[in-house]
Amino acid sequence: MDHFLYRDGALFAEDVPVAEISAEVGTPFYCYSTATLERHFRLFDEALEGMEHLVCYAMKAASNQAILKTLAALGAGMDVVSGGEYARAIAAGVPGDRIVFSGVGKTDGEIRAALSGGIRQFNVESEPEMAVINQVAVELGVVAPITVRVNPDVDAKTHAKIATGKSENKFGIPISRAREVYAHAASLPGLKVIGIDVHIGSQLTQLEPFRQAYQKVAELTEVLRADGHDIHRLDLGGGLGIPYTRSNDAPPLPTEYGALIKDTLGHLGCEIEIEPGRLIAGNAGIMVSKVIYVKEGEGRAFMIVDGAMNDLIRPAMYEAHHDIIPVAEALPGEEKQTYDIVGPICESGDTFAKERTMEPVSAGDLIAFRSAGAYGAVMASEYNSRPLIPEVLVNGDQFAVIRRRPTLDEMINRDTIPEWL
Numbered sequence: 001m002d003h004f005l006y007r008d009g010a011l012f013a014e015d016v017p018v019a020e021i022s023a024e025v026g027t028p029f030y031c032y033s034t035a036t037l038e039r040h041f042r043l044f045d046e047a048l049e050g051m052e053h054l055v056c057y058a059m060k061a062a063s064n065q066a067i068l069k070t071l072a073a074l075g076a077g078m079d080v081v082s083g084g085e086y087a088r089a090i091a092a093g094v095p096g097d098r099i100v101f102s103g104v105g106k107t108d109g110e111i112r113a114a115l116s117g118g119i120r121q122f123n124v125e126s127e128p129e130m131a132v133i134n135q136v137a138v139e140l141g142v143v144a145p146i147t148v149r150v151n152p153d154v155d156a157k158t159h160a161k162i163a164t165g166k167s168e169n170k171f172g173i174p175i176s177r178a179r180e181v182y183a184h185a186a187s188l189p190g191l192k193v194i195g196i197d198v199h200i201g202s203q204l205t206q207l208e209p210f211r212q213a214y215q216k217v218a219e220l221t222e223v224l225r226a227d228g229h230d231i232h233r234l235d236l237g238g239g240l241g242i243p244y245t246r247s248n249d250a251p252p253l254p255t256e257y258g259a260l261i262k263d264t265l266g267h268l269g270c271e272i273e274i275e276p277g278r279l280i281a282g283n284a285g286i287m288v289s290k291v292i293y294v295k296e297g298e299g300r301a302f303m304i305v306d307g308a309m310n311d312l313i314r315p316a317m318y319e320a321h322h323d324i325i326p327v328a329e330a331l332p333g334e335e336k337q338t339y340d341i342v343g344p345i346c347e348s349g350d351t352f353a354k355e356r357t358m359e360p361v362s363a364g365d366l367i368a369f370r371s372a373g374a375y376g377a378v379m380a381s382e383y384n385s386r387p388l389i390p391e392v393l394v395n396g397d398q399f400a401v402i403r404r405r406p407t408l409d410e411m412i413n414r415d416t417i418p419e420w421l
């Protein structure tokens with residue numbers, strides 16, 4: 001459920017007509033709904049009720065300061081994967097003891113920044129990384145709380161580019177080597193082992209892979225405790241999928257996911273952390289674009305829009321589907337049309353949808369790409385010298401630009417000319 005609905009023939013974001021935002025900020029732009037963000041965070045928080053827990057929003061899904069502040073106000077922690085994200089979380093007012101640091105390539109500079117600014121834990125992905133965290137912690141005279149990310153070798157049954165829990169993926173250490181790696185960690189003076197971390201992939205639409213992974217984590221908890229480690233926190237990653245189409249089978253709900261966590265891990269008495277990103281932000285955002293031309297090709301019609309793959313790369317990168325709807329609702333009885341919906345970039349990959357049957361549109365009409373809140377704006381680039389598009393946050397009947405569109409001069413003036421030119 002989200003808050004992008006038609007009222008009297010016009011698409012609204014909560015209580016604001018999308019066309020009104022468009023008139024003020026120009027297309028294309030991203031638009032997020034506060035109520036949807038809050039609702040999704042609370043679904044997870046409530047699903048874990050009865051267990052000590054922290055929901056750490058995986059901010060790589062959408063990391064605008066206003067989104068982080070919205071979630072932090074509800075008590076969210078943050079899962080960060082770079083020094084930049086760590087700085088963003090701190091800038092949004094998230095205390096260090098609510099920030100977990102994941103990712104396979106943490107540099108010593110990033111580790112130092114997090115240890116100095118405060119960190120809940122590092123989710124360690126390799127032994128070389130463990131050595132560096134230890135060294136930096138010793139230099140700073142602190143002890144770094146860590147979990148080790150184990151790779152449980154389960155098939156997440158998702159798109160290959162976002163599956164992370166198979167042995168062929170670069171993430172974590174093989175679960176078969178966990179005892180050895182934990183023993184090593186316990187011997188290092190700058191580290192304090194506190195728990196186990198796992199994250200098997202993104203856009204999972206079934207619970208079974210989670211069940212398999214969490215059962216392995218439960219077994220490992222007992223084994224490591226028997227080895228003398230104080231395992232009291234389990235970070236279970238993110239990955240619960242969202243419905244990208246309204247026709248498809250819906251993925252499991254956070255309540256079902258929470259019940260699975262209690263079922264597989266509840267008996268261990270551990271504090272539970274989860275790191276959802278997509279489910280919190282995905283259906284809380286749309287990308288609004290304008291139709292530039294409708295061009296009749298041979299046997300097909302191209303809808304050419306002013307948004308492009310640099311603004312929303314998911315279709316080009318993951319063959320992802322986004323529902324695309326007109327901002328002015330079609331009149332009853334209007335016949336649907338079939339379009340290839342494309343952006344203006346000089347690459348055939350700049351295609352949002354092929355042979356999409358939808359309400360008819362004409363040049364100048366606004367359309368909305370639904371489910372664009374996660375892995376949308378954060379993956380945008382300025383390819384073709386297209387300025388990054390603005391982000392807008394709606395809250396009830398108010399809206400605010402939370403990142404404005406840079407001017408062309410600002411974009412160009414970020415380059416500097418060497419003195420020999």
Ligand SMILES: *Cc1c(COP(=O)(O)O)cnc(C)c1O
Pocket residue numbers: 058060061079081102103199201202203237238239240275276277278279374
């Ligand atoms: C990407 C990622 C997440 C979030 O995944 P979603 O599918 O967006 O929920 C959580 N944890 C880690 C370590 C990640 O890399």
